[in-house]
Structures are given as C-alpha cells and as structure tokens.
Amino acid sequence: LAVIAVILLLVILAIVLGVTLSKRRDDFNSKFMERCQKFKGYNCQKIWDAFQQAYVNRDRCDVPTEAYDPLIATAPFESLCNRMMFWSKTKNVVHDFTGAKDCFKTVEDTLLGSVLNELEWCGKSGSNETFTTGCPKWEECEKNAVRSFWNRVSAAFGDFACGNVTVMLNGSIDTPFSPTSIFASVEVKKFKYPKVKNLNVVLVIQKNSVTNCTNESLKNLTMGLDKGIGYRCFEVPESHLMECGSDPEKPCDVNIY
Ligand code: APR
Numbered sequence: 001l002a003v004i005a006v007i008l009l010l011v012i013l014a015i016v017l018g019v020t021l022s023k024r025r026d027d028f029n030s031k032f033m034e035r036c037q038k039f040k041g042y043n044c045q046k047i048w049d050a051f052q053q054a055y056v057n058r059d060r061c062d063v064p065t066e067a068y069d070p071l072i073a074t075a076p077f078e079s080l081c082n083r084m085m086f087w088s089k090t091k092n093v094v095h096d097f098t099g100a101k102d103c104f105k106t107v108e109d110t111l112l113g114s115v116l117n118e119l120e121w122c123g124k125s126g127s128n129e130t131f132t133t134g135c136p137k138w139e140e141c142e143k144n145a146v147r148s149f150w151n152r153v154s155a156a157f158g159d160f161a162c163g164n165v166t167v168m169l170n171g172s173i174d175t176p177f178s179p180t181s182i183f184a185s186v187e188v189k190k191f192k193y194p195k196v197k198n199l200n201v202v203l204v205i206q207k208n209s210v211t212n213c214t215n216e217s218l219k220n221l222t223m224g225l226d227k228g229i230g231y232r233c234f235e236v237p238e239s240h241l242m243e244c245g246s247d248p249e250k251p252c253d254v255n256i257y
Pocket of ligand 1: 085086087107181
C-alpha cells in the first residue's frame with residue numbers, strides 16, 4: 001500500500017510540475033504577444049517565430065548574437081533621428097525620463113526592447129521548448145540567450161543612430177563610460193559620421209556625485225568617436241531631470257538638460 005501511495009504521490013507531483021511549467025511558458029508567450037500588439041503594423045506571430053528560432057534547441061550558453069539576425073530583420077525600428085537615447089548605469093532614471101518625455105526613445109521603448117525587457121528565457125539542445133526559469137545569469141556565460149539578444153539589439157540600435165544622439169551616464173560613479181558596458185563596447189562603435197552629427201552626454205549628478213564632465217573615462221569616449229561627430233557634455237542634477245520628465249509639456253530639445 002505504501003508503495004502505491006508513493007507512486008501516486010509522484011504522479012501527482014509530476015502533473016503539478018508539468019502544469020506549472022507549461023503555464024509559465026504560456027505566460028511568457030502571452031506577455032510577449034500582449035506587449036508586441038501595443039505596436040501597430042507589425043506581425044507579432046512572425047516576430048515570435050523569429051525570436052524562438054534564435055535560441056530553441058541550442059545549448060543555454062551557446063547562442064551567438066547572429067542567431068538574432070532574423071528577429072532584428074522582422075521588426076525594424078521606426079525612424080528615430082535626433083530622438084535616440086542611449087544609457088549606461090542609469091537604467092531607472094533614463095526610463096522614468098523617456099517614459100514621461102515621449103520624444104526620446106531608448107531601445108527598451110522600441111518594439112523588441114519593450115517586448116523582452118526584464119524577461120528571462122533560454123533553450124536547451126535536444127528540446128524545442130522555451131524555458132523561463134533556471135536560465136544562465138548575465139555573468140554566467142557570455143553567449144546566453146538573454147545577453148546575446150541585448151548585445152544584438154543594441155548593435156542594431158547603434159547602427160540605426162542618426163542626427164543628434166543623446167546618452168545618459170551616471171555621475172555618481174568613477175567610470176561613467178565603462179569599457180565593458182554595452183554602450184561602450186557595442187553601441188558607440190556603430191556611430192558613424194555624417195549620419196550621426198553630434199553626441200550629447202547627459203551626466204546625471206546627485207548630491208554626492210564624484211564625477212563631472214572632465215572625467216577621464218569621458219576622454220576615452222571622445223577619443224573613440226568616429227571623426228567628424230561633435231561632442232557635448234552636460235552635468236545635469238537628477239532632480240532637474242525628474243522635473244522635466246514629469247512635465248510632458250516641456251519642449252523636447254537640448255534645453256531639457
Ligand atoms: N549582471 C546582470 N545584468 C547585467 C550586467 C551584469 N553584470 N551587466 C549588464 N547587465 C544588464 C542589466 O539588465 C543592466 O541593467 O544590462 C543592463 C545595462 O547594463 P549597464 O551596465 O547599466 O549599461 P550598458 O551595459 O551600457 O547597457 C545599456 O545597452 O541596452 C542597451 O541601448 C541600451 O544604451 C543602452 C545600453
């Protein structure tokens with residue numbers, strides 16, 4: 001009798017686990033579709049299919065950035081000249097700002113960026129499933145599904161840059177332009193003159209900020225810029241950005257800084 005009870009218990013556990021896992025997968029797909037459908041004029045089913053083919057049936061640490069090429073091609077960016085906002089180590093403040101000021105867009109405000117923002121996913125070789133828990137962490141391996149996606153979409157966003165480009169950097173740290181960041185290692189390298197005319201750095205300053213526009217790492221930024229691209233740096237108190245961000249009526253030009 002005890003053996004039967006144990007077997008029964010195991011069967012029930014397996015069913016519960018199976019249902020929970022498939023519910024998580026459905027949740028992931030629903031969230032993807034729901035977020036995608038907020039953007040008009042795109043075929044979200046086609047985008048989902050292109051997304052999945054990048055990582056399904058692949059080792060969780062062996063997803064090259066190129067695997068996302070078809071996905072990028074399926075969901076091109078809308079025209080964004082003079083309105084593109086890059087960032088590094090300013091995740092919250094930049095998104096509070098672009099969320100309120102419709103004129104500036106980060107990659108997380110575009111279709112692919114917003115659909116996959118804050119999500120976790122991976123595949124497994126020999127399986128056609130999408131897993132949404134237990135995936136490698138950012139630092140665990142370089143070619144994990146999530147990190148490769150952000151590297152790929154950021155390269156595309158950098159490639160797409162045109163006109164006056166803005167980047168929000170963190171004035172509260174020693175190295176606002178960190179060589180290992182996606183902004184430094186992927187995006188800046190894609191800025192090409194004359195398509196990109198000028199780079200505006202908004203250095204976000206807090207009360208105890210240690211950094212200003214003369215920071216050494218910013219010199220590296222200017223030195224690495226494609227010849228011909230202009231450069232300006234603004235030290236902007238975070239409180240000022242909050243005000244601008246919270247007032248959608250304020251105009252959308254350099255004066256916002
Ligand atoms: N561990 C976990 N997550 C990380 C790590 C890490 N070591 N490094 C980066 N990330 C993820 C986090 O989600 C983090 O918020 O990448 C995000 C951005 O990292 P930052 O170092 O703040 O900035 P950066 O690497 O420059 O990436 C931001 O890339 O997403 C594009 O266009 C966007 O310009 C922006 C840039």
